[in-house]
Amino acid sequence: MQMDYVSMLFVFMLATFIGLGVVRQVSRLLHTPLMSLxxxxxxxxxxxxxxxxxxxxxxxxxxxxxxxxxxxTTNIVSGFLITDRxxxxxxxRDGKGGKA
Amino acid sequence: xxxxxxxxxxxxxxALFIFSLHWMSDPKTARRGVFAGVAAMLMxxxxxxxSPEVHHHTWIILAIIAGIVVGIPLSMVSLTAxxxxxxxxxxxxxxxxGLVGTAKYYLWLGHxxxxxxxxxxxxxxxxxxxxxxxxxxxxxxxxxxxxIKWIPQRPVIYRLQNISNVxxxxxxxGLGILLALMPTAWWSPFVFPVIIALALAFGVLLIIPIGGAxxxxxxxxxxxxxxxxxxAMGFVLDxxxxxxxxxxxxxxxxxxxxxxxxxxxxxxxxxLFGAFGQVAATGAVAEQRSAKSATPKDAADIxxxxxxxxxxxxxxxxxxxxxxxxxDLHEQLSKRGxxxxxxxxxxxxxxxxxxxxxxxxxxxxxxQLIEMDEINPELGQVDVAIVIGANDVVNxxxxxxxxxxxxxxxIIDVDKCRxxxxxxxxxxxxxxxxxxxxxxxxxxxMVFGDAKAVxxxxxxxxxxxxxxx
Numbered sequence: 001m002q003m004d005y006v007s008m009l010f011v012f013m014l015a016t017f018i019g020l021g022v023v024r025q026v027s028r029l030l031h032t033p034l035m036s037l038x039x040x041x042x043x044x045x046x047x048x049x050x051x052x053x054x055x056x057x058x059x060x061x062x063x064x065x066x067x068x069x070x071x072x073t074t075n076i077v078s079g080f081l082i083t084d085r086x087x088x089x090x091x092x093r094d095g096k097g098g099k100a
Numbered sequence: 101x102x103x104x105x106x107x108x109x110x111x112x113x114x115a116l117f118i119f120s121l122h123w124m125s126d127p128k129t130a131r132r133g134v135f136a137g138v139a140a141m142l143m144x145x146x147x148x149x150x151s152p153e154v155h156h157h158t159w160i161i162l163a164i165i166a167g168i169v170v171g172i173p174l175s176m177v178s179l180t181a182x183x184x185x186x187x188x189x190x191x192x193x194x195x196x197x198g199l200v201g202t203a204k205y206y207l208w209l210g211h212x213x214x215x216x217x218x219x220x221x222x223x224x225x226x227x228x229x230x231x232x233x234x235x236x237x238x239x240x241x242x243x244x245x246x247x248i249k250w251i252p253q254r255p256v257i258y259r260l261q262n263i264s265n266v267x268x269x270x271x272x273x274g275l276g277i278l279l280a281l282m283p284t285a286w287w288s289p290f291v292f293p294v295i296i297a298l299a300l301a302f303g304v305l306l307i308i309p310i311g312g313a314x315x316x317x318x319x320x321x322x323x324x325x326x327x328x329x330x331x332a333m334g335f336v337l338d339x340x341x342x343x344x345x346x347x348x349x350x351x352x353x354x355x356x357x358x359x360x361x362x363x364x365x366x367x368x369x370x371x372l373f374g375a376f377g378q379v380a381a382t383g384a385v386a387e388q389r390s391a392k393s394a395t396p397k398d399a400a401d402i403x404x405x406x407x408x409x410x411x412x413x414x415x416x417x418x419x420x421x422x423x424x425x426x427x428d429l430h431e432q433l434s435k436r437g438x439x440x441x442x443x444x445x446x447x448x449x450x451x452x453x454x455x456x457x458x459x460x461x462x463x464x465x466x467x468q469l470i471e472m473d474e475i476n477p478e479l480g481q482v483d484v485a486i487v488i489g490a491n492d493v494v495n496x497x498x499x500x501x502x503x504x505x506x507x508x509x510x511i512i513d514v515d516k517c518r519x520x521x522x523x524x525x526x527x528x529x530x531x532x533x534x535x536x537x538x539x540x541x542x543x544x545x546m547v548f549g550d551a552k553a554v555x556x557x558x559x560x561x562x563x564x565x566x567x568x569x
Binding site for chain 1 (some may be wrong): 121126134144153160166168177182189190199200202203204254337341344345353453454466
């Protein structure tokens, strides 16, 4: 069991380095969409919420899970939708949508 | 068997999340990033839902439907309101983490006390402290950004503020350590809610002293906390997908915070504990100097003979919703063969990249949005700079006045342009109460009025002259 903790810390460390590396490459133009995208991604907490809500647990525990699940779903839905909405607006000069 | 299928799904989903961020490096591939993110999320949700631990489905379905019903309208807010929406979603992220941590603690305390090892208990404490402080802190930030009446907009400062804040956090963490060492003592279930209450209070107190201009940094820091609370949840639940996705969010928030802090020449500690408002009083006692003002018509005449123009947008443009008029201005000028560029300061607006999104919404091609560091060397050759609703980010005092509270902050050097047109509602100093030297320079003309109205009049004056070349 102790070994498992260590491997989780490894995963955390490596993921952080990958995250730093990848995010550093993100165009500064896109920092607002980046934030709404990572918002949606960190709503991966939905995974934990589903387990708590759907498990064989007392109702008060599951109720907390359900609220968490609601909050995470909201973030996923609004996060991805608004990111896409914003990204659609970034056009090049001669791009297809460019009105004169 | 099903266990391995789930783990493989998580693995693929992790890879897709990384690609999702990778594709954000270029506006051309960015939308692909969203699709990768959605695919990853759907896969993770499906894999979790079919796992044998999940027995009941009604509540899950109801909660998901409720989330969709609330999420869709939240994604359709106007782009000026994006900072509030972002802060609100940090709050939701924090709340989810806090609740799952709380639920897991009481569950294990009641049924499987052997699960509450010191390591896991430490993770739970971190999860709930980060989660709940992000929850209230982000709600406060969202409230300030939305300008809700009962939340003070101006920084609220009182005696011993920092000491009491730090004391509160230390107390919460101290109790946390105690709980991590003895998670199942008779008093533990009573100490746990105390930690929650302290974290909730700390979140509010952390944001109270912070004003509008610091919002980009604060939102980025809260973004990071929301990510880290998801990481902590991953440690609690032994879930590597949560750890990786949370770490991606956490590192993204960290990078954005660093960029924001650098752009203001301040440190994290300074942003969080060095309330900007305190210095306001000192800046305001400057001697009376006079600024030159011009009508939109005069300004149009100056623009008419220019060959290069740089537009510097700030939060004032967002407030006045002037971005579409700015597009018209951009068109009028381009039609005359004038070279138009936009100079974007990293902290212009209320969140990272705020100006870029607003201008993109107004259909201004993104190649013309130039970063501060890139445009500064060119400004000496520019005929006219138009400052629209930006203030501190163009204040030359930042370069030389050691007494100025913004001394050392990198600025857009518009004062080096031949002429500066500053569109502003009045001479009132900006957020921090710092007087802007720029307005008193010989080459600066003030055009007073609401940004939207003034830019509209400029466009009209220019089109009346009919591009007379």
